[in-house]
Amino acid sequence: MVLSFLLIFAHSIAINAQQRNFNLSRGSSLSPTENSSLFSQSGKFAFGFFPFGDGFAVGIWYESGTLQKTVVWTANRNDPPVSRNATIGLTNDGRLIVHEVGVQEKPIANTTGPALFVSMLDSGNLVLYNSNLTIIWQSFDYPTDTLLPGLLLRAGDELVSSIFETNHSMGSFRIKMQTDGNIVMYPVGSLDAPDFAYWASVTNFVGKNATLTLDGNGRLYMLNSSGAEVKNINNAAVPSDGKMYRATIDADGIFRVYSHNLIENGSQSIEWYVPDDRCRPKGICGINGYCDLINLQPVCACPPGFDFIKHEEKNLGCNRNFILESCAFKNDHTEYTIQELQSIVWLESTYAILPSMTIEECKLACLEDCNCEAAQFQGQECKKQKLPLTFGRRTSQQEDGKPSPSMLVKVGMDSGRNGTIAPKESRKVLRMDILVIGLACISFALIVLAFSAFLIFRYRLWAYKKIPYKSNDQGLIEDVSLRVFTYNELEVATSGFSEPLGSGSFGTVFKGTLSGQRRIAVKRLDLKVVAEVQEMEFLNEMRSIGRIHHRNLVRLLGYCHDGSNRLLVYDYMSNGTLSSYLFKSQLKPNWVERINIALNIARGLLYLHEECETRIIHCDLKPSNILMDEYGHAKIADFGLAKLLMPEHSRTFTEPIRGTRGYIAPEWHMDLPITVKADVYSFGIVFFVIICCRKRLDNDAPEEEAILVKWVKDCFKANEVSKLVPEEVDQQSLERMIKIGLWCIEEDPAARPSMKKVIQMLEGIVEILEPPCAHSSFQY
Structure with a gap:
């Protein structure tokens, strides 16, 4: 009895110790x-x-x-x-x-x-x-959204808001301590450019490499490069005792300094915040929406002819509630009207500027142009615009010394079925029909949306349970030392290299299992490939590749350099290559999944090109070098096995041609410098393969469709892009994707976007201009 009591007492002490x-x-x-x-x-x-x-x-x-x-x-x-x-x-x-x-x-x-x-x-x-x-x-x-006393936000660092107060995933806004001495607030995913900034400290006078910090008295101040205090940002006075302070960029895009009174049960107060206008954060109301300040509170609204994408989450933005006919099907029976909004501005998505016009002439010019979806009239200038409209908000009557702008939005007038105008005698009947059909469609859409949300959540849950993910949304994970294997270990793990998974330009890949039942893929490099590589050079290259970790790159676990044997050990990807995932599996990925696959690849390339310690050009990007994990996430393989670019080099010359016919960029054949833009070209070809869900070259297709890139260009020029995809998708989304791919495969490397710009285009953050769409003999 005494022994039982002592055991219970000891267990209770252990628990209390663990809790403290x-x-x-x-x-x-x-x-x-x-x-x-x-x-x-x-x-x-x-x-x-x-x-x-x-x-x-x-x-x-x-x-x-x-x-x-x-x-x-x-x-x-x-x-x-x-x-x-x-x-x-x-x-x-x-x-x-x-x-x-x-x-x-x-x-x-x-x-x-x-x-x-x-x-x-x-x-x-x-x-x-x-x-x-x-x-x-x-x-x-590694700060997230909060600055605590003693934490230094150094030049180049930033805080990123959370989605909600109760959801601390990365949100929509960021505040950055720039290298020029300015503290600037931007939407997440935007360029560090004035057009995207919505607040700035204007402290470039403090010099480069300044630091932002918060002290225990609630003062937010800056240090110069030598560590001396040069600017008090919030002019805070010395507070009373018993308080703790933090500075946080909140989910609404406002940067606030909070005090917490620990004596009074942790009660919280706002001591200071910027910007003063809560509609200033760009993108707070999503695409096509705009922010209106009512009783000092931000309220999201939609322009005429638009409804909220999701009424319970108005920050997601607005979609058109009528069908705007394609220019290819324009007819005399289609009618639209222009609705005017006073003092509302969006970030310009202008494609044409008409000077010296009246507002009525501007309205007429937009009505007569089937490409015009909105126009901004200010002074005597008419700017035609296309959707989506971004960063919308109400302005003051004379903001920035300019006259009040008028936003002219094209909307359907008495739209009936298929976007055509109903006869006057039947419009009342049609309106009732439209109401009934609309309610039915909305009910069905809500059911589908709820089901889709459930599937997406489960899909993401499965995916993230396996993939280590970095704290700032570009996919960095922790650096783990590589394991050195013996040849005998890998021979046992692969059962004598008995189950090949595939082969490529560098060697053959075999399936294996380590002790502990962890599945691996072992790449046995061809002796011809490594014959000229010295042992020290091989080891150095392995160390370089070992430091490269990203959620969209196949992870290198270790290597073998036993005698003349050179083998690489990778994580096993259960869904095989992108080619087999797209073409051999019974269940094909849908449109959204294919776009996500393209984003996975783009993010992996961005990391290789701009973010890893040693800049890398892949040189052989193709579907067979992209692997799919069990959750349908794409990971780039064989990176780093081509020539590594040292930091002091920005490009390579006179490279021997590497890569696969049909995916390599034209500059390989022209004795031109090989830069990261060569990978952008290869990505463009792979991108078309993904979104069209068909092979680059299909000998079974009709002659005019056999070469995918040529067929894409022909369909784009003929405004028939819907032929390119196996299912029905949103026309505007499809056209955006085709434009992105066409920009990537431009013959001139300088004309191709960077991978960072590609990602922004895929995410709908930046406008996509019309591509030149010029033919090149090398891309087929």
Whole structure:
């Protein structure tokens, strides 16, 4: 009896100790079910699991007070919630991870070496120490949406808002400490350009490489490159005791400084914020919508002829509620009218400017132009525009010293079925028919939307449970040391290289299984390929590739350089190549899934071209070098096996031709410099293969359709792009995609967009101009 009591007492002490951990040592873990967290010494901050959706997320929050947790940092913020059986642990080899039963572990910290223990500091900084008690990683180096006292937002760093107050995934707005000394706020995904900025500190006088920080008294100020204070941003006075401060870019795009009175149960107050106008954040009301300030509160509205995409989430924007006929089917029976909006502006998507006009002449000019979907009239200037309209808001009558603008929007007038005008005697009947049909369609659409949302959520949940994802939406993951295998180990793992998965220009790939049942793909490099490569050169290249980690690149796990054998060990991709995924599987990916596949590839290329430590040109991008994981996510393979570009080189000359016929850029044949734009060309060809869901060359197709790129150009010129896809898709979306591909395969490399611009075009952030669409003998 006494022994049982002692065991229960010891167990109770252990639980209480775990709930008040100040350090996390190797082999220890935190769990959401036992409500265990890692606390700072004063108890003001805690690290661990907090409720998110139907599960939990990992982060840091204010622990003091009885109010709802105020989260100040989130790990893997774009990941879906984890389940109740998840744990945070410091492994025996010194890695801080999230482990969930049946799911691949997710790293939290990217360390340069093994950690001895983890500590939560009173500043709100989560730090990892090595055996020398040196900090090897800290959360202050990877801020999310919040600036805490002591955290330095250095030149080039930015904070990104959350989606909602209760959803800390990346939202729509960012504030950046620019290298020119200015602090500027932009929409997420936009260029760092004045057209996209909606607030700036105008502090370029402080010089380059300035730093933004917050002190314990609530002062938001800047340091110059030598560390001296040069500018107080919010002119804060010294506050009373008992308060803690944070500066956060909120989900509505406003940057606020908050005080938390820990004496009064953590009560929160707003001490300062910018901008003053809550309609200033660009994109707050989505595409085609505009923001109107009513009683100092931002209210989203749609222009005439438009309805909210989703009434309960008006920030998503608006869609047209009538059918605008294509110019190819223009007829005399189609009628439209122009609705005028005073003092409403959108970011210009102008394709024609007509000077010296009256507003009535501007209206008529838009009505008579089937391409014109809206026009902005200001002064005597008429600017014709196309959808989508972006960054809309109401302006003051004389903003920026210019006369008040008028927005002219083309809408259908008494539209009946198929967008044609009903006879006057039947319009009342038609209106009732339209009402009944419309209600039925809306009901059906809501059911489909709900079902689609469920499928998309489940799809993303599956995907993110496997893929380690970086904190700022470009896909970086933690650097993990490569494992060195012996040839015998890989021979056993692959059962004597008995199950080939495919072969390419560098070697043959075999399926294998490591101890622990982890499936791998082993690439055995051809001896001819590596015969001229010295051992040190091979090892250096492996180290370079080993530092390249991105969610859209096939992960290199290790390598073998045993004697003359050279083998690479990769993560196994269960859905095979993109070619087999598109053409051999029974269930074809739908339109949205195909666009997402293209975005996966584009993001992987952007990382190789601009974001990894060593800039890389792939040189052989094609469907067979793109692999699909079990969740339908695309990952680029064979990167880094072509020549690596050193940082001091921006391009290579006199390269031997590499790549695959039909996918290589024209400059390979012209003795021209080979730059990252060669990969953009290859992406364009792959992009057409994806969205059209057919092979680049189809000998079974009619002669005029056999060569995909030629057929795409012919259909685009004839305004018959709907022939290119196997299902019915939105015409405007399809035309946008075709234009993107045509820009990518421009013969002149300088005319091709960068991969960053391609991603922006795919996401609908930037306008897509009409491509020159010139033929080239090399692209077929």
